[in-house]
Amino acid sequence: MLVIVIWAVAIAAAIVGGLQILSFRQASLGNDAIARVQARWAARAGVETMIAIMEYHTENPDPDDALALILDLEDHSFGKLETGTYDIRHFLDGFEIAGPLDEHSKANINLLSSAELMNIEDMTPDVVGAIIDWRDGNEDAGMLGAEKTFYQNRGKSFEPRNANFRNFAEIELVAGVWPDLTREEDWNLNGRIDPNEDDGEQTWPEDNPDGILNAGWSDVLTASSRTSPRAASGEDRLNLAIATSEEVVERLGLTATQASALLAYAKTPNARLEQLLVLPLSTLSQGGASNASGSPGFSGGASGKSSEDSAAQGRTGRSSGGRTATTGGVTQAGPANLDVATIGRVMNECTLKEFIRPEPGKMNVNTVSGRVLKEVFDMNPKLVDSLLSRRDAKVTGLTSLAAVLDIPGMTPQILSSLASKLDVQSFVFTITSRGRSVTVGGESEIMVTVDRSTLPAQILMYREP
Ligand SMILES: [Ca+2]
Ligand SMILES: [Ca+2]
Ligand SMILES: [Ca+2]
Ligand SMILES: [Ca+2]
Missing domain, CATH: 1.10.40 (Ribonucleotide Reductase Protein R1; domain 1)
Incomplete structure (x- = not known):
């Protein structure tokens, strides 16, 4: 009898022991699962935060601060939640950088x-x-x-x-x-x-x-950077192929004469806005508007500013195009040439063709890596270094390419050819967000490529390994 009781106790103990092991195992399986879920949602929170910031800046653009979006993304690249943390960073040209990768770099x-x-x-x-x-x-x-x-x-x-x-x-x-x-x-x-x-x-x-x-x-x-119809100001780019002179005057602050000369040039075959850096507007417009420009020289004081203005002066007010001359616009002389700041504004705000669908995008001078310029485009390394140090010295970044015309070694010709590849805006970013759980052991990564030029932002690629 006693033997049976002992046996029964032993069996019961064995069963309880077994149950304990099982429930420990299940609990730890449960913890693993919880850790994974926490990590995944932490990573997701990082992605959502980045997208929200991009959309905010698309809705509230600051044309006077080319780095506003980039720095805002960087500032929020690490986040803490109740159940985990996320961090977003990437490598470029040998440096680890906080925040999403700008595909335009x-x-x-x-x-x-x-x-x-x-x-x-x-x-x-x-x-x-x-x-x-x-x-x-x-x-x-x-x-x-x-x-x-x-x-x-x-x-x-x-x-x-x-x-x-x-x-x-x-x-x-x-x-x-x-x-x-x-x-x-x-x-x-x-x-x-x-x-x-x-x-x-x-x-x-x-x-x-x-x-x-x-x-x-x-x-x-x-292969992900894309063009967008959006200009630096946030408005759609003004299509000079179909714009009216009034629109050009209004948007860019040109004189009526300058506006018609610009429109005349825009209608010539092979017109490129970057050419404005190389040749005076009066010369460019002659091809398509011989009636509008009598002489290739300067007009008599129609413009408040001349082309000698140094780019270092940066953005000037909208009046820099010499609005005083818009009244009537009956001067017989050719258009006053555009100053550097105005040329920058024309490149930032205008286009020569209708936007139909996104096409492969330009690089952003504010984020482009030195390696890309030196290696792929075979640019003079010294020139690249001065370009990048000019950029890095500006708290607001480069809001216009025209602002680098005066760096050592730069010429209007070089800048004009650079301007066909570089811009001051970025639309497509890749967010690689790594989430970690508060519960031990959870880690999860989400990679998302986003085009922020439309609202809501468009997801171009989503990857969760
Ligand atoms: Ca890797
Ligand atoms: Ca290895
Ligand atoms: Ca290595
Ligand atoms: Ca083929």
């Missing part, structure tokens, strides 16, 4: 010429040829290129898009492209340094464990 692969592509480290002529063929609309393979048949003959299940690259990772499908070149140390292409990317040979990939992320081609190239 890199060169858009869809805009680069063969020569520019060839400038990229470790690029080869056959890969350049294959990139061009991937992107161009036709099926004619270039000398070293590769079109559809090339991929078919190698049993590939895909073929060239024959249109613009939609994201950077697509480049890895192109013939001859290898991930060790496109990604180098950033093996998961998230723009951040992960533990396995900073531990040498211990784990894949092999890397130099120096705390710096060398991200190969992904450090200089993007």
Whole structure:
């Protein structure tokens, strides 16, 4: 009898013990699950915060502060919630930067010429040829290129898009492209340094464990930057191909004579706003408006300011175009040439063609990396350094490209060609938000590419590994 009782106790104890182990295990499984959920929502909170800030700045633009959005994003790149924290950062050109990656800090692969592509480290002529063929609309393979048949003959299940690259990772499908070149140390292409990317040979990939992320081609190239109809002021850009003289006077503060000369130039074939930096308005407008400009010289005092104004003076008031002359506008002389600040405003606020859909975007002079300018565009390193130090010295960033005309080594010709690639605005950002739970052990990452030029902002890519 006693034996049975002891047995029963022993069995009961065993059962209780077993139950305890089970419930401990379940509790810890529960904790893991809670930690994961907390981390994921913390990461999500970071993403939502960034998008809210972008939308705020789209709604409330400050044309006098080119860094307002960037710094606001940076200031909120770390956040604490009751159940976790998030942090958002990225690497660019060897530096770790708080906040989302500005896609306009890199060169858009869809805009680069063969020569520019060839400038990229470790690029080869056959890969350049294959990139061009991937992107161009036709099926004619270039000398070293590769079109559809090339991929078919190698049993590939895909073929060239024959249109613009939609994201950077697509480049890895192109013939001859290898991930060790496109990604180098950033093996998961998230723009951040992960533990396995900073531990040498211990784990894949092999890397130099120096705390710096060398991200190969992904450090200089993007396919995500886009154009927007929005001007720096927040209004839609004024399309000079169809604008009236009154609109130009009103929006840019030009004289009526200057406005008609600008409109006349805008209607000439191959007109480019950047040309205003190189040639006087009176000369440019002659082609299409010989009746409006009698002589190529200056008009008699129609404008309050002359073109000698140094760019260092920066933004001037709207009156700088010489509004006094708008009354009547009957002077027979040619238009007074635009001062540098006004040219900057024309480039910031106008366009020469109708906006139909977003196209590959320009780089933002306020965020572009030195590596991109030096390597991809083969710019004089000294000039790049003075450009970037001028930029970094301004608390409000560069609100107009015209403000760098006076840096050492800059010429109107160089600036004009730069202006076809650079702007002062950014629309597309990639947020890589890492969430951590308060409960031990939870970590989660969300990567989102956002175009803030429309309201609500548009999600172009969402990735949750
Ligand atoms: Ca093609
Ligand atoms: Ca990474
Ligand atoms: Ca490694
Ligand atoms: Ca490294």
